[in-house]
Amino acid sequence: MSRLYGDPIDVWTHDGLPVRFVWRDRLHTVRRVLDHWVVAREWWKISxxxxxxxxxxxxxxxxxxxxxxxxxxxxxxxxxxxxxRAWD
Structure with missing residues (x-):
């Protein structure tokens, strides 16, 4: 089951990939990137x-x-x- 959050977090990256982040005062170490994608805004909102x-x-x-x-x-x-989002 997953839960939606939208919480601001601090993230450390290496070569553009997240390697650590702090969420709710806990340091999380990224073990593996499962997926990566990019979503562009609607063309009329781009400046x-x-x-x-x-x-x-x-x-x-x-x-x-x-x-x-x-x-x-x-x-x-x-x-x-x-x-x-976070999954249990």
Missing amino acids: DSDPGERRFWRVEADPGDRVGTYELRFDTAAEGWLLI
């Missing part, structure tokens, strides 16, 4: 200052006690990360 991309990663990560699956999103316009 020179807003490339309009949202980059998603589905990862397996370990907060120290068990491995879970998480969906992370990076918004290029806001330059911020969100934890979108």
Whole structure:
């Protein structure tokens, strides 16, 4: 079962891939990237200052006690990360 969150998170990357993130005051270490995709905004919302991309990663990560699956999103316009979804 998955749950939707949309919580802001801090993410560390290496070569463009997420390797660690902090969610709810816990450090999660990414063990494996399961999927990656990019969604462009609608063409009428794109401007020179807003490339309009949202980059998603589905990862397996370990907060120290068990491995879970998480969906992370990076918004290029806001330059911020969100934890979108977590699976039990």
